[in-house]
Amino acid sequence: MDRIEEWSRELFSFDVRPFLEERIFTPGEFILREGSFPQHLYFLTQGRAKIYTTHKNGKVSLLSFPAAPDLIGDMELLEVRRGSLCVQALTRCHFWVVDSRRCLPQLREDPKFLWFLCNHVARRSARQTSTLTIQQAYPLRNQLAAFLLMASEGDRYRQRHTEAAEYLGVSYRHLLYVLAQFRQEGLIAREGGEYRILDRAALEALAAG
Amino acid sequence: MDRIEEWSRELFSFDVRPFLEERIFTPGEFILREGSFPQHLYFLTQGRAKIYTTHKNGKVSLLSFPAAPDLIGDMELLEVRRGSLCVQALTRCHFWVVDSRRCLPQLREDPKFLWFLCNHVARRSARQTSTLTIQQAYPLRNQLAAFLLMASEGDRYRQRHTEAAEYLGVSYRHLLYVLAQFRQEGLIAREGGEYRILDRAALEALAAG
DNA sequence: GAATTTATATGAGAAATCTCACATCCGGAA
DNA sequence: TTCCGGATGTGAGATTTCTCATATAAATTC
Numbered sequence: 001m002d003r004i005e006e007w008s009r010e011l012f013s014f015d016v017r018p019f020l021e022e023r024i025f026t027p028g029e030f031i032l033r034e035g036s037f038p039q040h041l042y043f044l045t046q047g048r049a050k051i052y053t054t055h056k057n058g059k060v061s062l063l064s065f066p067a068a069p070d071l072i073g074d075m076e077l078l079e080v081r082r083g084s085l086c087v088q089a090l091t092r093c094h095f096w097v098v099d100s101r102r103c104l105p106q107l108r109e110d111p112k113f114l115w116f117l118c119n120h121v122a123r124r125s126a127r128q129t130s131t132l133t134i135q136q137a138y139p140l141r142n143q144l145a146a147f148l149l150m151a152s153e154g155d156r157y158r159q160r161h162t163e164a165a166e167y168l169g170v171s172y173r174h175l176l177y178v179l180a181q182f183r184q185e186g187l188i189a190r191e192g193g194e195y196r197i198l199d200r201a202a203l204e205a206l207a208a209g
Numbered sequence: 210m211d212r213i214e215e216w217s218r219e220l221f222s223f224d225v226r227p228f229l230e231e232r233i234f235t236p237g238e239f240i241l242r243e244g245s246f247p248q249h250l251y252f253l254t255q256g257r258a259k260i261y262t263t264h265k266n267g268k269v270s271l272l273s274f275p276a277a278p279d280l281i282g283d284m285e286l287l288e289v290r291r292g293s294l295c296v297q298a299l300t301r302c303h304f305w306v307v308d309s310r311r312c313l314p315q316l317r318e319d320p321k322f323l324w325f326l327c328n329h330v331a332r333r334s335a336r337q338t339s340t341l342t343i344q345q346a347y348p349l350r351n352q353l354a355a356f357l358l359m360a361s362e363g364d365r366y367r368q369r370h371t372e373a374a375e376y377l378g379v380s381y382r383h384l385l386y387v388l389a390q391f392r393q394e395g396l397i398a399r400e401g402g403e404y405r406i407l408d409r410a411a412l413e414a415l416a417a418g
Numbered sequence: 419g420a421a422t423t424t425a426t427a428t429g430a431g432a433a434a435t436c437t438c439a440c441a442t443c444c445g446g447a448a
Numbered sequence: 449t450t451c452c453g454g455a456t457g458t459g460a461g462a463t464t465t466c467t468c469a470t471a472t473a474a475a476t477t478c
Contacts, residue, residue, distance in 0.1 A: 053342055056418040061342035078331040085338075114323035121327060122287040125334040129294075132341050133262055133270035136378025139434060139466095162455065169345025174435050176457065209265040348436095348464060371425060383465050385427065402474095 047093030145206035248310035256302030354415035367403035
């Protein structure tokens, strides 16, 4: 496969292929589980997963939906986190898996890879900053508007409400409440099993705060 | 100053001193302002600052209180953020300032520095993940307990309520409400201008969820 | 020192959000 | 097919949190 060669040349200064393995996870399968200590770096090349954590009070926080191309296991490589999150495949997921334990010395000396990693982690941090402050400053109404726009394909929105609630950090009940409000205001409409965006401009205005 | 030399040897493979400058900010002074594009990396060696952002609806989110040793301007160096945050000195702040524009080529090739940067950014991201999910899953009661323990020195808590409210992402009114609750339950007591922690164990239990 | 701002404090009522209860619908497993 | 767990939807009432008004104390400015 020369896709691998091209890709590995782009991200690494050294030949990473000896430490590389291709791997496929089926829907529902765990890439990382709470309490596990991965020794690998997972490059998601195809598919979609979800990252979440469960709290002592039983609530689940859905952190993100990584989709190809993305990187999983970076925080664990940097040893800033120790198995506090779950990563689970949503669709069939293809990975290029780097045995980071075996090639850690090379990784630590590879400016090309490290620059990529810095950018990757920093981008995630910037997203989190934004999510965190928006969540502190606005009610669900505004956040949901942004989420509808972000998670819809064209005018169609078809996410599981259970997942959306966990992602937005509100109760299922309240999510349905605000969705009903939007419907009543003519911003969205239900069509069979999914929703259709009727007034994109109004949602964008809400999302912008 | 050989403190600088020692420090620069620890973080950089190349001689960073030609690009280095020492700088002091007085309390209240801005290190970064909203809308500015810093071309520098600020190593906080002494003092304490605050990072915040203001939303369109007027609310202020206090993100963190960087204290020495810490790093400011890293996200901007990596170009994942463009002047959306304010950083303001709380106490007199001493910095070692690297002119990152002039030495960007060296920085991008320096695995020692990049490894440090990765770790730094990743640690911040891990903190944010934790903050974000805890905030989604628990009411102020629990978060405040954690904050009191974190922000107190010994048994004494003496933070500005205005700042605490912005940091915790709740209204001033509500913060006072829950503080009064804690007082009534005998967890804390007011002593002059400050508070004293009476029942650390109970607070720890609350903080743990 | 007077004036002005900023922080502290508290009340009342409204809005946002949560919990729990219950009904329906659908897809997969036996 | 039947059964069952999960997802959807809705109601009622409780809890958390917000907004606004108001008052005083402390700090800053002039």
